[in-house]
Amino acid sequence: MTEGKDDRTGRQAQFAESDPLHLVREALAQIRFGGIQLTVHQGKLVQMEVTEKHRFV
Incomplete structure (x- = not known):
């Protein structure tokens, strides 16, 4: 994924950089x-x- 606009919220999508x-x-700190369910694909x-x-x- 690359950085770009998220259509639904207008926020910057920075998943690849975080x-x-x-x-x-x-x-974990907020809940x-x-x-919390984590989904893993190919490790x-x-x-x-x-x-x-x-x-x-």
Whole structure:
């Protein structure tokens, strides 16, 4: 992937330049309850899904 505009948000897409482990660490630091699912293809991290749960008990 190269740097370019993201059509949906107008933000710069910088996935190729960013460190995937840094993004995982950021997600772990921000989430209180939930899960992080990593998708790997041919030994490379290609996707991260963060599901956060809000508990009202």
